[in-house]
Amino acid sequence: MKSMGKPTINDVARLAGVSKKTVSRVINRSPLLNGETRAKVEKVIADIGYVPNVQARALALRRNFLVGLIHDNPNAQMVMNVQAGILEAIRDTEFELIVRPIDRGSSTMLADVKNFLERQRLYGVLILPPVSENDMLAEVCREIGCRYVRMGSTTLDTPEHMVASNDSEVVREAINHLISLGHTRIGLIAGPHGFRSARERRKGFEEAVAAAGIKLPRSLIADGNYTFETGLAAADRLLDLSPRPTAIFASNDEMAAASLHAARRRGMNVPDDLSIIGFDDTAIASHIWPPMTTVHWPIISMARSAALKLLADFFGDDLASEEPSMFPSTLIHRASVAPPRRD
Template sequence: MQRQGKPTINDVARLAGVSKKTVSRVINRSPLLNADTRAKVEAVIADLGYVPNVQARALALRRNFLLGLIHDNPNAQMVMNVQAGILEAIRDTEFELIVRPVDRGSSTMLADVRNFLERQRLYGVLILPPVSENEMIAQLCQEVGCRYVRMGSTALDTPEHTVASNDCDVVVQAVNHLIALGHRRIGLIAGPHGFRSARERRKGFEQALAEAGIRLPRSLIADGNYTFESGLAAADRLLDLSPRPTAIFASNDEMAAATLHAARRRGMTVPDDLSIIGFDDTAIASHIWPPLTTVHWPIISMGRSAALKLLADFFGDGHAVEEPSLFHSTLIHRASVAAPRAE
């Protein structure tokens, strides 16, 4: 008997002997399915020529198949890496990513975010620091009924709403490495005021020196803004000191690369005259010479995990529990660090 009309998800579920939810998981490449079930459902889909109706499913969900990414971050590479992680998580699904920059200093930021969430009818949203550090953003997401995950340099929320890194602890390790080599005059290029990441990294820097009994003059701290230009100005200020530092920890790789540039303008050799450590392990760290010793920040993995947390209900119960909330950064040893010259 010839079938009338287009095949439906109910037809696929009935012929495959599974639930509609299982068919939905197959369509969206859920990792929760075993290979045999997936193969059986895919065979029925192919046999029937079933094509999912995205618009109808979105109406049923009362949400679009969209994940949002909200940021106000001067580090373009960081934002791109987060996007890479999210896109990896939603590959082969019906979900798409929409990116929305905001101005955290604007008096209308919360209203702008509310309008964005309500207009786009997002399935979920990932909020990057420093916007994620604003508690009112989390409250807003709850009010409009939008799933959310907040990214930070320390835990900002409950596990299902957080992906965090151990910035303070790993910076302690990085500075201890310099101390173990014999450095005592160690400069800091701090991140921008208002960023929790900058605060956590400075905290780790100061903690390592305090534990080693090393005094930290205020003159050895220069403020940056996570940009090359701000790092250049900060490095110039530190290298104009007399005596100048024998090592500098820069709170991200852009500013660390700028520090290398500032040193070379003075005819200094890295690492013989100056050791440099950065943070992020972005491409610039391994592409410049000498390549930078830096902290590898697992930002792509954090973005991927955040997206999977947002899709936990869609993929099925228990998936969120499997995704970590804390990611450990690690120190990557390259050629920009050595023992200080003997005086």
């Protein structure tokens, strides 16, 4: 017998013989729900014409169906990849993504973020580095009851509140690869000051060089800002040295591509005259010539996992504990590395 008014979630639960929570999981595409239960509930929803009231549910939750992304990052490709991972996680749900760039150097940064979170009533927020490294920002999220996950290049928080990679470890592997080929004069294009990723990658570089007993002058380290332009300037500084480096490790692919550009302008051949390794494994690394040896940073998988951690309570599943918190990066061997030229 049909209900007199509009069908409700209680009607669906009763007719399907399941709990209200199970109906909610079906509506929100919980990834841990079995197919048979999902099909049964979806059939009832179709049969009685039930339409979820998003506004009413948001009011009951005291939160909107919004996942936030907060960042202050000069690398547009990184932000795009993170968005791709989040959108993959919330596909076929009622959740939407809202992106908020901020200025980590602003004196009102914490107040601005707090105002944003309270005004938007986000269900949860993913915080990108380097902003994610600010413990006070995490405390703001806790104070106002906003779920959060921090992304970083090393452990920043408890497992349910973080996804991280092993940057220093994989950079040690990259530098050891260069050393194994005979390179002893290796330049570093470091990332921007204030970024934990830059610090972790430099740490891996310095540890590998020290472990090999190689003493490098400070002049073989040039600062960049994760952009092509700063990478080009840094590469020029390194290649102006005499003797110049036989290899360069750049802390991201943009600066690695800039190093290739700088070498080509001087008539140098890569990898015969100069070996180059980048970090991120973005499209530019495989699209340029020669294809770039680089570190694959699983950023899309990290962002997807972070979003699922944020939504674990909503789905009513124990996703937060099942989603990994550490995502190992891997060295991808391509054509930009060779043994140093023997003159």
